Amino acid sequence: MRLLKAGRLILLLKLTIVLGSIWMLSLFSYPKTSWDPTYILSYSWLEYTDADGIPETACNCSAILRGEREALEEAKLLSITRDFRESVHIPDEYYINATQDCREFQLSRKYLTIPLSQEEEDFPLAYSIVVHHKVDNFERLLRAIYAPHNIYCIHVDKKSEPSVFSAVMAITSCFPNTFMVSQPVTVVYAAWPRVQADLNCMADLYKASTKWKYFINLCGQDFPLKTNLEIVRMLRSLKGGNSLESEQMPDEKKWRVTSSHKIVDGGIQWAGKAKEPPPFNLPILSGNAYIVVNRGYVRSVLEDNRIQTLIEWAKDTYSPDEFLWATIQRIPGVPGATWPNSKYDMSDMNAIARLVKWQWHEGSQGSLEAVYPECHGNHVRSICVYGAGDLKWMLEQHHLFANKFDTDTDPIAVYCLEKYLRQKALAELQ
Structure with a gap:
């Protein structure tokens, strides 16, 4: 009986490997065939269980x-x-x-x-x-x-x-x-x-x-x-919208975008001079490095001349990852963007990104x-x-x-x- 069960398991594993290999080989080959639920044979062996024998199983995760x-x-x-x-x-x-x-x-x-x-x-x-x-x-x-x-x-x-x-x-x-x-x-x-x-x-x-x-x-x-x-x-x-922190810049952070900075010996330092105002009079918003955005937003980042100009302006700021994406999210015409008025501000707790x-x-x-x-x-x-x-x-x-x-x-x-x-x-x- 044990040999029979082992044989079935080996067959299941081999079939799963073959199906997985076929899928991966055809990953970027379209048109694709419809998803076939018969591919899902049994996924119980893909659960993380105490039988795995790893040290973490000593804990009671459910509790x-x-x-x-x-x-x-x-x-x-x-x-x-x-x-x-x-x-x-x-x-x-x-x-x-x-x-x-x-x-x-x-x-x-x-x-x-x-x-x-x-x-x-x-x-x-x-x-x-x-x-x-x-x-x-x-x-x-x-x-x-x-x-x-x-x-x-x-x-x-x-x-x-x-x-x-x-x-x-x-x-x-x-x-x-x-x-x-x-x-x-x-x-x-x-x-x-x-x-x-x-x-x-x-x-x-x-x-x-x-x-x-x-x-x-x-x-x-x-x-x-x-x-x-x-x-x-x-x-x-989200129906095509984006979800990321984007709020009015607090006063205690404004020095990050009004002073020029440079990289020295693997760290960032003040360059000793003020920065010019942001291009197109764009309001600089506060956010964080992590975002959930649609494909159109990414296309705008790569191709929109306004954003390319903003990127060049931002390169000597402090912690640009904490305002760049948030600012782009409020530029009119960017897919999934919201208006820069404070009524549309979104905090990190309201966004789903992180x-x-x-x-x-x-x-x-x-x-x-x-x-x-x-x-x-x-x-x-x-x-x-x-x-x-x-x-x-x-x-x-x-989140x-x-x-x-x-x-x-x-x-x-x-x-x-x-x-x-x-x-x-x-x-x-x-």
Whole structure:
């Protein structure tokens, strides 16, 4: 009986590999055939379960997601235990070696290489992911958002360690719809190259496929809060609109766009002179680096002369990623844009692009002054690096993605979230 079951399992795996391979080979070959639900044989083996034998299964994810105190305390104790943290760490070399056999890599890492629904297949998405370290974080993010009909551009910071570049390149080489950016740059925090990295991926994605509907930019420490089907449905509900933070520039930030800056020794410094006013008397809006925008918005960024002029003007500002996209979103004529009047302002909590906990907006439960509850992890540059205790609250929000996660700090938070999303994605098939 055991041999019979094993034989059936092997047959199922082989058939799934063949179907996945056929799908990937025909990824960019149109016209495409209609989605066939008979491709979905059984996805129970793609769930993340205790049988996987990975160290994270020591925690009770169901109890953690319900916010049960005992489970959260056990998770916190595990996450600070050196032996546990060492046992869950995946070195860069693993990915370099494991991807020598791409089919085995896809199977062992449980990638979804077949579209789960016609609805998702008919609404492909384009992703830009900027990475500079923590390949383990990046790979788990890619696995969580991967779908064969989407398209992914990966930008690795030119100053990253060679092992990071090699591992990320090895991973992307296993998927025909995932590629390294054609023009990588050396990213400098709060300086223009951070924007240029996304611009270069935007251009590559726009040229690579005419099919995708929306562009979403991520970094290696983001993670989704929704399944691909949920993301597709939320984007459809925008009816061609964009969703990103775009508000009036607060007085305490105006120096960023009124003073000229330059890059010196890998950092950004004041250049000692004032900047000229923005072109076309454009109102400069405040926002953040992460956006959810339609294809027309991206086309405008790449081709609209007004935006090209704004881009040139912005190159010597401080933290241009925190105003450029927000400003473009309010330029009349840009697809999905809104009017620059303050009545149309959108905060990061109202936009669906990214959920971030800033330290100065945190507060105790029930506090009317707090924007969100206190961080259960730790803070880096005043941003909460989420812990397992943040998950219950996060999953109650409407955002598509959250930042930041770190498998070196709290691997259980990532594991329980990816397990939850995979189970939900497979349950959506029923």
